[in-house]
Amino acid sequence: MKLFGNTKVVNNEIYFNGISVTELSKRFGTPLYILDEKNFINQINLFKENFASDVLETKLIYASKSLLNLYIAKIIYNENLYIDAVSVGEVFTILKSGFDPSRIYFHGNNKLKEELEYAIKEKVGTIVIDNKSEAYLLDKLLSDDDIQDVMIRLNPGIEAHTHEFITTAKSDSKFGMSIYEKETLNLIKYLSENKKFNFKGIHSHIGSQIFEKSSFFKEIESLCDYALNLKNLGIQVREINLGGGFGVYYTQNDRPLDLKVFLKEYIKYFEEYILKIGLDVESVAIEPGRALINQSVYALYKACLEKKCGERNYLFIDGSMCDNIRPALYGAKYEACVANRFNDSKEELYTIAGKCCESGDVLIKDIELPKHQEGDLVLVPSVGAYTYSMSSNYNKNLRPAMISVNEDAKVIVNRETLEDLIKNDLF
Ligand SMILES: Cc1ncc(COP(=O)(O)O)c(C=O)c1O
Known part of the structure; x- marks a missing residue:
């Protein structure tokens, strides 16, 4: 499995800018979306430096549909990019972040x-x-x-x-x-x-x-x-x-x-x-959108239960198609690892499935991983684009928290609460 940006394996465990996945899961809970902020900024700079011209102006516009929240919009603005939006909701979010409206493409x-x-x-x-x-x-x-x-x-x-x-x-x-x-x-x-x-x-x-x-x-x-x-x-x-x-x-x-x-x-x-x-x-x-943000976001899940169904060996995680619908929608493929035992031998063939009442709620079919142990944490890289932004509350699942890891780790999007699920219900 490929790791990107500021991730490191130390004593068989993945660390983000010096913080272990175990610590992140204890501090912030799971499922957890983790933004590697330095890597995101490096990627922005890669685009700026290489899509540059001496003869005409070059503009870099972030496709906000790939992932948008106030924090991401602020980074994009501070980096002097333009931004695109496709709905009033995206325009509203972008403006709330303090973005100059003249830099928006609608x-x-x-x-x-x-x-x-x-x-x-x-x-x-x-x-x-x-x-x-x-x-x-x-x-x-x-x-x-x-x-x-x-x-x-x-x-x-x-x-x-x-x-x-x-x-x-x-x-x-x-x-x-x-x-x-x-x-x-x-x-x-x-x-x-x-x-x-x-x-x-x-x-x-x-x-x-x-x-x-x-x-x-x-x-x-x-x-x-x-x-x-x-x-x-x-x-x-x-x-x-x-x-x-x-x-x-x-x-x-x-x-x-x-x-x-x-x-x-x-x-x-x-x-x-x-x-x-x-x-x-x-x-x-x-x-x-995707090429700017995707490799700077990871999803961290708890591996909960195992279940054998004929030839198939399911490993159930505490996330689902609610936070990443891409495999169900497009047949998208991902890599994953057990992040707290990264180098352990991979002796089991699992199908990683979510908790929704849909047979299609399968994140990865047939992946070799170490035999499941209680407390295992499954890490999925490359989930920045079209995952959280397409998330839903199907089965009344809560949207995960998102954190940014830079020098330290901080929450940038709160985990939804049960009360959030009924905040618009009237009767
Ligand atoms: C108009 C427009 N611009 C930009 C993008 C960003 O595409 P990508 O994330 O593949 O770079 C999209 C994606 O659907 C789009 O519709």
């Missing part, structure tokens, strides 16, 4: 009227328009004095090789407007001619957990060619946002790009391509 294929009103009222910097009806609605909601920065989400029809649920730019995707439709051009003309809009540019996001460079390069060509087409029609594209999607390591089957190398190639490809076709843009943005 996405979403179905922004509700109230959400757009909220974004206008709070002076959200950029609204990324997904479709025609949204543009007309926004026009109606803006007053004659408003000038709203907008971009348009384009669908370049690139099929990135990833799970069907996380591809977003196939021709029949629900996101954005196809670059092949005349209607898209008409909408852009309308946005660029309307006094209430400041048309900034174009955006696309071709999917998530992508490992092939070629998909990203194809996207650059496709968006830049489209921008050139617009330039020839007298419409200036000042910003191109290439979205996120950089694949990460979960298990040995994943072959992530070496970001230190790839991000340099990526920006160079962009610079050379716009030079080649004679396009001038002021800024280029990327919008990673």
